[in-house]
Amino acid sequence: MNGTRLLIYILVMAGTTYLIRMLPLVLFRREIKSxxxxxxxxxxxxxxxxxxxxxxxxxxxxxxxxxxxxxxxxxxxxxxxxxxxxxxxxxxxxxxxxxxxxxxx
Amino acid sequence: MKSTEKTNKRRADDFRQGARDGIPIALGYFAVSFAFGMAAARDGIGAFYSALTSFLCLSSAGQFAGMDVIVAGGSLIELALTQLVINLRYLLMSFSLSAKLSPKTGIAPRLVMAHGVTDEIFAISAARQDLTPYYTWGAMSVAVPGWTAGALTGGILGDILPAFLLSAFGIAIYGMFLAIILPPAREDRAVLLVVLAAGAMRALFTWTPVLDRVSGGFAIIIVTVTVSGIAAFLHPHAEDASQENGEVSS
Known part of the structure; x- marks a missing residue:
């Protein structure tokens, strides 16, 4: 596989995963209750x-x-x-x- | 001045304790990530790229599913959706850790700490009496290098080892997955049913005409959401889900 394309894939993967972890820590201060x-x-x-x-x-x-x-x-x-x-x-x-x-x- | 010194010492102590608690995690990570690097090498992904993926993503199931999508030439949307669904549990963990931190904790320490929210680091962080980001940073300081080095080593060996050995190692990661899901399935009937239903449904996607045209990444998403949703509706998990989650999965 072409290196640039692979790099884009990896960055999308890393970006999505990081956002999931980061948003609650930065934006919220309470726990999920449901x-x-x-x-x-x-x-x-x-x-x-x-x-x-x-x-x-x-x-x-x-x-x-x-x-x-x-x-x-x-x-x-x-x-x-x-x-x-x-x-x-x-x-x-x-x-x-x-x-x-x-x-x- | 004196109180700043005290704060700095507290931070250093927290960091050191985190690093100490992170060592067994780092060893386990090395093994799992080694299998990841090896599996990626079999799929033609170089060791550098597996190591980079491991360093940036720090997630086992997510990385494996992601590599499947990448190797199959799936779209970026499919890739992002796979990550979103498989790693959704980190959202819950981050909520839980955020509630444990002092509200005075600044944005920057939170941003760094966020990268370290894995099942295992979450588990030790959540067990902390007074959690500060520096404890989690300490755990990350050994766990992240362990995870990255494992992928690098597995990737390099995957290029060198003869084919018959690689064929044998191909099953390693599935063995680890089974070792994660089967012991809790033995204790909790609901978990056992979830495991069986998910395997059966994925088999349906593999062997049924029409359904077998759905790509692997999407099949995993559909199965995961459907089975977990039905299970949560029929059988809400009684105990603190976030705590247990950290202990059973990798």
Whole structure:
């Protein structure tokens, strides 16, 4: 991609994010009280991260079967409340092992 | 004169404490951002640009979704909207921090502090008894370099490592996302339903004819707003949402 175009993209991304963080700190001095709005904002990260993870995780590796293996390992370990790093590395290891094994079949 | 000295010492102490509390955050950031740099390298984005993005945006989910839009050649409007929706929770956090600050706090310290409103820095700032911007600045002074250096390192290694290793690392970020959303989903049924519904709806956007023509960024926006909106309507979250938000997400 052309560097200038990429730079414009990055600046728009950074500008939008900064405005969201800056405006309340500069303009307002009170907290949000509406239970609906608070709940809405509470659920957003979960909905967003889930939508970003599934189904894209199924083609995150070069082969479908390795992606499935990594996905399964990640779900099991995450449910067991393992740390971010443990879950991520175990999923990588699962992909690596399965992709190396496929070579033998 | 004496009171100015006292103020300066208070500021320095706050800054130092913030920096100390920021160290574990910086380490975690390095790992997540490393995965970001690597994923960006796979998509053909150079290490310099991933590091710049990380330094300027300081948001995990937002950056990943943004890179998806950029790589797919989406419009600037789509990009800005994705950021607005995904990072909307920072609005709530900034409101909450603003209410905690002394009303006498000037505009300039607020402007600098605003950049550091992330889930984790918000969490430690909100837990502070007497919050000053200097505490948050201290946390930023280690967390921002950690986040930036992670993207740079991941980006450089992403260019060097052989393809089979990169294929394995591609799943890392999704693993981290799952590690963020699944533990709370186990405790809170509403969160579990939100996670399942969002995944199912995104799958619908991926595999249904017509719907699959909606670009990735917009699909994420539609899914996020719809699912969170319905969940908030049916099941308002009882506790202080802003506090918990800071602990569960990255």
């Amino acid at each position: 239970p609906f709005l608070k709940s809405f904002l509470y659920y957003i990260p979960f909905a967003c991260l889930a939508a970003m993870t599934f189904p894209e995780i199924l083609w995150s590796a070069d082969t479908r079967i390795a992606s499935f293996a990594g996905f399964a390992v990640a779900v099991i370990l995450a449910f067991r409340k393992k740390s971010l790093l443990t879950v991520a590395l175990a999923a990588c290891a699962a992909v690596l092992v399965v992709e190396r094994l496929i070579v033998f079949f």
